[in-house]
Amino acid sequence: MALLEVRDLSKNFGGLAAITRLNFDVSDGEILGLIGPNGAGKTTLFNIITGFFPPDMGKILFEGKNITHLKPHKVAQRGIGRTFQLTTLCIRSSVFVNVFAGFHLNYKVNVWKAFLHFSSARKEEETMKERAMKILEFMGIASLKDELARNLPHGHQRILGVCIALATNPKLLFLDEPMTGMNPEETATLVSLVKKIRDDGVTIVVVEHDMKAIMKLCDRIMVMNFGEKIAEGLPNEIKENKDVIEAYLGREETLVDVA
Amino acid sequence: MEISTIFQCLINGIALAAIYVLVASGFSLVLGVTRILNFAHAEFYMLGAFTFYAISGFFKFNWILGIIGSSLAMAVLGGVCYWFIFRPLYGFFLRTVAASIGIALIIVQGTVVVIGEKDFFMSPLFSGSVNIAGATISVERLIICVFSLLLMLILGIILKTKVGKAMYAVAEDQDAAALQGINVKRIFLIAMCLGCAMAAVGGSLVAPIFSVNSHMGGPVFIMAILTTILSGHGSIKGAIIVGSIIGLTESFGYYFLGSANLVLIFFIALVIIYFKPFGIFGRVHQI
Amino acid sequence: MKKVIILLIVGSFLVLLPFIVRSPYYIHLFIIIGIYSILTMGFLMQLRVGLISIGVAAFWGIGAYASALLATRLGLSFWLCLPVAGIVTGVISLGIGSIIVRPAGISFFIMTLALNFILVQVLGTTYVELFGGWGGISSIPRPSIFILFFGSLEFVSKTSYYYLMLSLLLLTILVFYSIYHSRIGRTFNTIGESPMLSESLGINVFRCRLAAFVIANFFSGLAGSFYAHYQGFLVPEAFDFWKSIYVQIYSIFGGVSYLIWGPIVGSATAVIIPEFLRITGLLEAIFYGILILVIVLFLPAGIVGSLCQAHKKYMSR
Numbered sequence: 001m002a003l004l005e006v007r008d009l010s011k012n013f014g015g016l017a018a019i020t021r022l023n024f025d026v027s028d029g030e031i032l033g034l035i036g037p038n039g040a041g042k043t044t045l046f047n048i049i050t051g052f053f054p055p056d057m058g059k060i061l062f063e064g065k066n067i068t069h070l071k072p073h074k075v076a077q078r079g080i081g082r083t084f085q086l087t088t089l090c091i092r093s094s095v096f097v098n099v100f101a102g103f104h105l106n107y108k109v110n111v112w113k114a115f116l117h118f119s120s121a122r123k124e125e126e127t128m129k130e131r132a133m134k135i136l137e138f139m140g141i142a143s144l145k146d147e148l149a150r151n152l153p154h155g156h157q158r159i160l161g162v163c164i165a166l167a168t169n170p171k172l173l174f175l176d177e178p179m180t181g182m183n184p185e186e187t188a189t190l191v192s193l194v195k196k197i198r199d200d201g202v203t204i205v206v207v208e209h210d211m212k213a214i215m216k217l218c219d220r221i222m223v224m225n226f227g228e229k230i231a232e233g234l235p236n237e238i239k240e241n242k243d244v245i246e247a248y249l250g251r252e253e254t255l256v257d258v259a
Numbered sequence: 260m261e262i263s264t265i266f267q268c269l270i271n272g273i274a275l276a277a278i279y280v281l282v283a284s285g286f287s288l289v290l291g292v293t294r295i296l297n298f299a300h301a302e303f304y305m306l307g308a309f310t311f312y313a314i315s316g317f318f319k320f321n322w323i324l325g326i327i328g329s330s331l332a333m334a335v336l337g338g339v340c341y342w343f344i345f346r347p348l349y350g351f352f353l354r355t356v357a358a359s360i361g362i363a364l365i366i367v368q369g370t371v372v373v374i375g376e377k378d379f380f381m382s383p384l385f386s387g388s389v390n391i392a393g394a395t396i397s398v399e400r401l402i403i404c405v406f407s408l409l410l411m412l413i414l415g416i417i418l419k420t421k422v423g424k425a426m427y428a429v430a431e432d433q434d435a436a437a438l439q440g441i442n443v444k445r446i447f448l449i450a451m452c453l454g455c456a457m458a459a460v461g462g463s464l465v466a467p468i469f470s471v472n473s474h475m476g477g478p479v480f481i482m483a484i485l486t487t488i489l490s491g492h493g494s495i496k497g498a499i500i501v502g503s504i505i506g507l508t509e510s511f512g513y514y515f516l517g518s519a520n521l522v523l524i525f526f527i528a529l530v531i532i533y534f535k536p537f538g539i540f541g542r543v544h545q546i
Numbered sequence: 547m548k549k550v551i552i553l554l555i556v557g558s559f560l561v562l563l564p565f566i567v568r569s570p571y572y573i574h575l576f577i578i579i580g581i582y583s584i585l586t587m588g589f590l591m592q593l594r595v596g597l598i599s600i601g602v603a604a605f606w607g608i609g610a611y612a613s614a615l616l617a618t619r620l621g622l623s624f625w626l627c628l629p630v631a632g633i634v635t636g637v638i639s640l641g642i643g644s645i646i647v648r649p650a651g652i653s654f655f656i657m658t659l660a661l662n663f664i665l666v667q668v669l670g671t672t673y674v675e676l677f678g679g680w681g682g683i684s685s686i687p688r689p690s691i692f693i694l695f696f697g698s699l700e701f702v703s704k705t706s707y708y709y710l711m712l713s714l715l716l717l718t719i720l721v722f723y724s725i726y727h728s729r730i731g732r733t734f735n736t737i738g739e740s741p742m743l744s745e746s747l748g749i750n751v752f753r754c755r756l757a758a759f760v761i762a763n764f765f766s767g768l769a770g771s772f773y774a775h776y777q778g779f780l781v782p783e784a785f786d787f788w789k790s791i792y793v794q795i796y797s798i799f800g801g802v803s804y805l806i807w808g809p810i811v812g813s814a815t816a817v818i819i820p821e822f823l824r825i826t827g828l829l830e831a832i833f834y835g836i837l838i839l840v841i842v843l844f845l846p847a848g849i850v851g852s853l854c855q856a857h858k859k860y861m862s863r
Binding site: 115 | 725748750
Binding site: 296344347348351352353354356357358360361362363364365367368369372481484485488521522525526528529532533 | 593598645646649652653655656657659660663664667668671672791794795798802829831832834835836837838839842843846
């Protein structure tokens with residue numbers, strides 16, 4: 001049984017087919033890449049799986065259980081974390097506060113005890129603070145912990161997004177274009193970090209446009225175009241796949257003609 | 260209920276609706292295009308009414324001049340407010356609302372200080388009444404309805420022009436509009452002036468029928484904002500339909516329930532919001 | 547360390563106030579400041595989670611009327627009326643909140659505005675034998691304390707009410723402070739900054755917003771109960787939407803980021819300055835309007851914020 005199973009997923013937006021009869025699996029412990037031209041439906045797929053949009057048709061099974069129509073916070077409770085394509089952070093807060101926010105699901109102590117500041121609640125907070133620092137160190141931005149999120153350069157904001165998602169202790173992590181705005185050095189660092197996250201036991205699905213990074217990072221790749229899966233397989237297979245090349249280069253060719 | 264009473268309520272309701280629709284459309288236009296929730300909008304309505312009263316009185320009931328004059332005056336005032344107060348506060352919703360409240364306070368209380376709180380009555384511009392189905396309807400009220408309709412048509416035409424289309428674009432997506440070369444700040448200014456002018460016309464229409472009073476803005480503002488929220492943004496059609504329903508409900512409601520008709524309206528509104536949180540016809544802007 | 551000193555100074559001043567300021571009129575002003583502080587703190591808690599409420603006065607009114615009815619109809623002592631009124635207000639806000647908190651945003655804003663009107667109309671025109679119509683409820687009994695060997699002492703002087711108000715304010719501050727400095731407060735902050743992010747972190751945004759809504763209105767209800775027994779009579783128009791707007795304005799005066807100091811400083815400013823300038827009646831509202839524009843345009847962080855910024859600049863010289 002795969003960790004995540006998507007069956008016959010379809011979604012229309014006012015007559016426009018965003019996703020059509022999509023079927024795929026994500027195996028436990030793998031890094032799956034999701035690529036495709038702009039508008040292929042990748043982020044929509046993320047949004048549907050994580051509960052932000054309901055699908056029109058189809059099923060989504062996580063660890064064998066149906067999560068198709070769950071609200072986003074319930075999906076997160078099942079152990080699925082995500083980052084967002086557009087920077088979605090607590091802009092006015094510091095880096096540390098941001099990561100700390102991600103621990104919401106991990107609190108075991110009763111809300112009332114937290115309100116009354118019982119020692120058990122305070123101890124738990126200390127533990128969470130240590131874990132937050134560990135995550136920041138792991139991702140390499142511990143030195144920025146008091147910096148306001150809005151003052152960070154774009155690349156660091158993306159990393160912060162990943163930190164926050166990691167704080168939820170997910171089993172399955174969706175990364176939506178985490179490398180946007182990063183230079184090759186930063187990208188390479190992030191690739192190795194993501195691999196380490198997987199080694200810690202997190203299954204990962206990544207959407208990216210940076211082909212080099214995808215090829216280096218992913219165990220398997222799925223290609224979407226116009227809301228459909230057009231190819232799926234190992235990175236080397238995908239590189240040679242005619243349909244994939246056409247989907248991407250098909251557009252480049254018209255550009256060349258015009259130029 | 261006899262036919263004549265029904266008709267009376269109907270005409271009253273339509274007249275009310277006409278005013279609400281006019282003011283609500285102006286408010287909705289400003290909200291949709293500039294994202295400004297202008298608490299002072301109804302005060303432009305009130306000032307428009309006073310200006311109309313003043314001009315008409317001065318020039319011996321020349322109502323065309325009155326309407327033009329009051330629209331221009333309010334458009335200018337609206338533009339000034341936008342330029343000096345709202346423009347620096349671009350992007351800060353709470354502060355913009357607070358500033359509009361400040362403007363409203365200054366306008367209302369300033370008017371009270373200068374003019375006082377009593378009602379000012381105008382002699383009717385169009386005398387006479389018409390007898391329809393046994394009910395005596397004043398010609399004035401009929402004129403309000405007709406005029407309002409005319410203005411909505413004019414608004415529709417304006418919205419089809421280049422400027423109008425630009426306003427739609429800005430209301431949809433400011434950044435995209437800017438990328439297309441539209442001067443967003445200028446469109447904001449135009450929308451603001453247009454909205455305030457519409458409020459002024461609303462006030463001018465009301466002046467001869469009811470009365471002019473420094474506090475007349477309040478109740479109308481509530482209805483205007485309610486219309487906007489219930490019909491959703493950008494939808495002039497929606498504003499017309501919802502405004503009409505509210506006006507008619509208020510009119511008929513008053514017959515049956517007296518002053519409790521407002522409670523009825525708000526309860527209905529609560530129910531509608533529950534099922535359609537974003538308005539019946541579309542999305543009210545998220546803050 | 548510095549903070550503790552400031553708190554001690556302010557605290558002592560507040561406790562000794564009635565002996566410093568002898569005139570009952572000024573004590574009355576401080577009581578009003580206290581009431582508005584509580585209402586404004588409630589407003590800011592809702593603002594924190596992204597709910598812009600212009601209906602604070604409505605729940606204040608519900609608390610006031612509930613308490614008045616409990617006292618006049620059921621003969622309950624004030625000390626029972628206070629918490630029960632708060633609970634009644636909390637329950638009612640729970641019911642209303644379940645409908646209007648969900649869409650949040652402008653819809654919520656408008657519906658809280660409508661609430662003000664509905665409440666005034668309902669109190670004025672319906673169930674007249676119960677609510678007293680536009681004349682309202684009068685002869686609300688004063689609170690009294692039973693002290694051993696002294697018998698029952700009634701609250702008569704303004705000073706006694708002042709200490710009562712101070713205790714209520716202190717309670718509110720303690721509860722709010724406790725919430726904001728716990729993980730509940732952090733969750734509120736996250737929701738206010740980004741509801742979408744919050745959802746992805748497993749936060750049930752609707753439920754937390756509803757919680758903030760109910761808590762804030764519970765305290766507004768308490769303030770209302772106090773007001774009813776302090777004033778001795780209630781009329782529906784006392785709870786119209788202008789009061790809600792004042793609350794919003796006071797929060798901006800103080801600075802919306804300062805959830806506890808802001809309301810106190812803001813309310814104090816709004817009540818005291820007109821006194822100093824001897825502005826009354828009509829001119830007061832115009833003054834408010836101008837003050838709003840000045841602060842909004844030139845002191846965006848509010849008075850507290852500007853003081854903090856000035857303080858920082860002074861320290862770094």
